[in-house]
Amino acid sequence: xxxxxxxxxxxxxxxxxxxxxxxxxxxxxxxxxxxxxxxxxxxxxxxxxxxxxxxxxxxxxxxxxxxxxxxxxxx
Numbered sequence: 001x002x003x004x005x006x007x008x009x010x011x012x013x014x015x016x017x018x019x020x021x022x023x024x025x026x027x028x029x030x031x032x033x034x035x036x037x038x039x040x041x042x043x044x045x046x047x048x049x050x051x052x053x054x055x056x057x058x059x060x061x062x063x064x065x066x067x068x069x070x071x072x073x074x075x
Contacts, residue, residue, distance in 0.1 A: 014072075021068040028061030 032054045039050030
């Protein structure tokens with residue numbers, strides 16, 4: 001029989017996965033912002049491709065962040 005307090009305990013591996021997922025979401029958002037702001041100088045990507053790619057990375061980072069929040073931080 002499970003106790004109610006056992007339901008909210010996380011193991012060490014779950015904590016690593018939780019914070020790694022949150023870090024990766026922030027990394028995608030940051031890289032997307034860098035693509036939009038300085039793609040030609042940092043990544044050597046033409047401006048016509050940098051803005052759509054940056055927007056796509058930011059949207060994907062927001063999606064990943066929402067999924068991590070929904071799975072690990074909302075109980």
